[in-house]
Amino acid sequence: MDVVYFAWVRERIGLPRETVETEAATVADLVQELIAREERYAAAFADLSALRCAVDQELTDFDARLSGAKEVAFFPPMTGG
């Protein structure tokens, strides 16, 4: 599964995109797997209320299921306009 990061999440993790082998059932499970990997993930995901996520380019909640998903994105609240 491709995992992509934007804005300060990308900067904290140090990567714009990576491929992750995972059996995580939900976005929240994937986050826990990543946090367990390295400190930079723990730093990026320390406060989930400050983050948003999208599965296959659709905004969703952290309890969204990942079955069949190709891409998960993590980013701070958007600031367009």
Place this chain on the structure above:
Amino acid sequence: MQVRVQEEAFLPGAEVDAFIDGKRDMGAVVTFHGIVRDTDAGLRHMEIEHYPAMTTPAIERIAAEARDRWSLGDVLVIHRFGRLAPGDIIMMVATAAPHRADAFAAADFLMDYLKSRAPFWKKEVTSDGAEWVAAKDEDEDALSRWDDMRRAP
């Protein structure tokens, strides 16, 4: 409906002229231009990041929602990314409708949703360093008023 996400600058007058051209059955066109604003900290430039795979579909959904809520003849959204200087035009919205109330309301709705639901992030680079612009609570409050409106009889 036209949605453009681009790095290049655009000419606002030319875009408005082209948008109005040929709209014989529309009585109203409302346009909004967003401009990079200098801050007290001395903004050098702004960096706009976006999520290319998601950006255009997300804006198209927001525009489709606007067309669903109001009687609109056409919608145009242009949003830039990359490096922008104070005074640069960052984005524009145009709405065309038979009547002005629909054109104004739809433009207002589009701006509220583009601020908080289109995948763009702004970083301000000043003489003190660089900082990501945080989303404001007021921006979410601005969205909830449209939910309230939809629920109203």
